[in-house]
Amino acid sequence: MTAPAVERPPMTEAGEGALAVTTAGLTKQFRSGQVAVDRLDLAVPTGSVYGFLGPNGSGKTTTIRMLLGLVRPTAGSHRLLDGRMPEDAAAVLPRVGALVEGPAFYPHLSGLDNLRRLDAVDGTADPATSAERIGAALDRVGLTPAGKKRYRAYSLGMRQRLGLAATLLRPRELLILDEPTNGLDPQGTREVRTLVADLAASGATVLLSTHLLAEVEQICTHVGVVHRGRLVAQGPLAELRGSTAPRVEIETDRPADAVATVRRLALTDVLADGRRVSAALGDLPSDRVVAALVYDGVPVQGFRVVVPDLEEVFVGLTGEGFDVSA
Numbered sequence: 387m388t389a390p391a392v393e394r395p396p397m398t399e400a401g402e403g404a405l406a407v408t409t410a411g412l413t414k415q416f417r418s419g420q421v422a423v424d425r426l427d428l429a430v431p432t433g434s435v436y437g438f439l440g441p442n443g444s445g446k447t448t449t450i451r452m453l454l455g456l457v458r459p460t461a462g463s464h465r466l467l468d469g470r471m472p473e474d475a476a477a478v479l480p481r482v483g484a485l486v487e488g489p490a491f492y493p494h495l496s497g498l499d500n501l502r503r504l505d506a507v508d509g510t511a512d513p514a515t516s517a518e519r520i521g522a523a524l525d526r527v528g529l530t531p532a533g534k535k536r537y538r539a540y541s542l543g544m545r546q547r548l549g550l551a552a553t554l555l556r557p558r559e560l561l562i563l564d565e566p567t568n569g570l571d572p573q574g575t576r577e578v579r580t581l582v583a584d585l586a587a588s589g590a591t592v593l594l595s596t597h598l599l600a601e602v603e604q605i606c607t608h609v610g611v612v613h614r615g616r617l618v619a620q621g622p623l624a625e626l627r628g629s630t631a632p633r634v635e636i637e638t639d640r641p642a643d644a645v646a647t648v649r650r651l652a653l654t655d656v657l658a659d660g661r662r663v664s665a666a667l668g669d670l671p672s673d674r675v676v677a678a679l680v681y682d683g684v685p686v687q688g689f690r691v692v693v694p695d696l697e698e699v700f701v702g703l704t705g706e707g708f709d710v711s712a
């Protein structure tokens with residue numbers, strides 16, 4: 387997939403701490419009474435690739451549809467780029483590319499002709515530059531060789547890439563993508579992930595929803611974890627990884643004495659459960675803990691150092707497993 391330099395759109399809000407998307411108390415209660423999105427406070431930093439991660443049914447699509455003004459929130463407010471929504475939608479939305487349940491493409495038309503049609507009906511697009519922009523968008527997603535093929539002959543990955551090409555008919559500062567790799571085979575998934583990384587590298591902020599932790603780990607700089615409509619964690623991925631600090635687990639028939647020893651060593655987050663005592667190791671080498679237990683005469687039947695992975699952290703936050711397939 388080629389990624390020619392694309393004119394970088396001017397950033398209207400730049401610098402440290404700038405946010406491309408913010409929501410405050412964003413809520414959607416459907417007529418059925420179901421609260422699909424519950425007082426969501428998102429903060430998507432400008433320039434980030436933000437993974438909006440949650441199991442199926444957790445409210446991701448509803449949130450994205452509210453962000454784009456396709457669903458009316460029950461409560462709360464949100465901003466895209468430098469504008470308030472929906473008040474500033476006319477000024478802001480042309481700078482936002484969105485992929486939500488795929489645009490309606492005509493199966494009997496080629497990819498190229500589908501893009502021509504979409505560009506022609508966009509009243510804000512300049513017809514004089516149409517051919518050039520369509521060519522660049524197709525090239526950007528690696529579909530130039532298949533541009534003249536009919537849409538119905540496209541693989542799922544090609545269809546998704548054409549959807550992305552449609553969002554790239556003009557420079558975008560922000561891309562909002564709902565499960566962009568859903569239903570794709572491994573090759574299509576790789577293609578779309580590479581493209582997302584390319585787009586981010588050229589300066590766009592990307593907000594993408596996914597139920598795949600591996601996707602977040604591969605391409606995102608930030609993550610927001612949503613569970614039953616509520617945001618349970620948000621921040622730079624590196625920071626969340628920081629919460630995967632190693633712990634010691636000690637098995638002993640004198641747990642109270644083991645607790646006293648690890649406290650003496652100033653270990654934190656000490657937990658005792660029956661014969662099992664665990665604590666965050668911090669920077670202390672684990673052999674110091676072993677030596678201290680021996681010194682204190684604590685009988686040790688089992689000792690191990692455990693490093694939880696990101697999935698365990700998220701399962702701890704949501705009480706639910708994530709689909710970890712890549």
Ligand SMILES: Nc1ncnc2c1ncn2[C@@H]1O[C@H](COP(=O)(O)OP(=O)(O)OP(=O)(O)O)[C@@H](O)[C@H]1O
Pocket residue numbers: 416417418420421422440441442443444445446447448449597
């Ligand atoms: N129009 C609607 N009317 C009533 N309930 C709805 C409507 N749309 C979505 N819901 C419900 O709201 C909840 C959140 O759905 P949503 O599609 O936003 O979740 P999601 O995280 O995107 O899940 P998925 O990945 O499966 O699409 C679900 O329980 C869903 O059944």
